[in-house]
Amino acid sequence: MSMRLQPHHRQSRERNEDRPVTHILIVDDSEPERQLLARLLELNGYRVTAAANGVEALAAARRERPDTVVSDVLMPKMDGFALCHAWMQDAELKTVPFVFYSANLTLAEDAHVGKVLGAARYLIKPMVQERFLQELRNVLQQRAERSHPRT
Secondary structure: OOOOOOOOOOOOOOOOOOOOOOEEEEEOOOHHHHHHHHHHHHHOOOEEEEEOOHHHHHHHHHHOOOOEEEEOOOOOOOOHHHHHHHHHHOOOOOOOOEEEEEOOOOOOOHHHHHHHHOOOEEEEOOOOHHHHHHHHHHHHHHHHHHHOOOO
């Protein structure tokens, strides 16, 4: 994922002190990919926690629940599919949106498997940063709408 990292114009870097900063957990076994994605998110006003595999991600999420998780698929110890399955079985985490972000669409069915497991999205690397950020905002907006339905 080679992209120039810049704050997205729609997202203000100024923080509203009354509103908590959105916390994103990123999971990828590639340190350069984790760092690049973390930097993109931080430049756009998100708070980031990073993990190198599913085992680390579950531990991190149980210590401090994120607002969403963005995970690669192919990783050691616990891959993204196993992480998503464990995530959806956890009563505290299953309401937190799970997004796959992977270059490893090895089978046409991978995106379908992700959806069946409960993922909100299956995004393919590399992705233009503005589109990635928009997909993330859409996921977060959908979560907010489910949490606070209009009457």
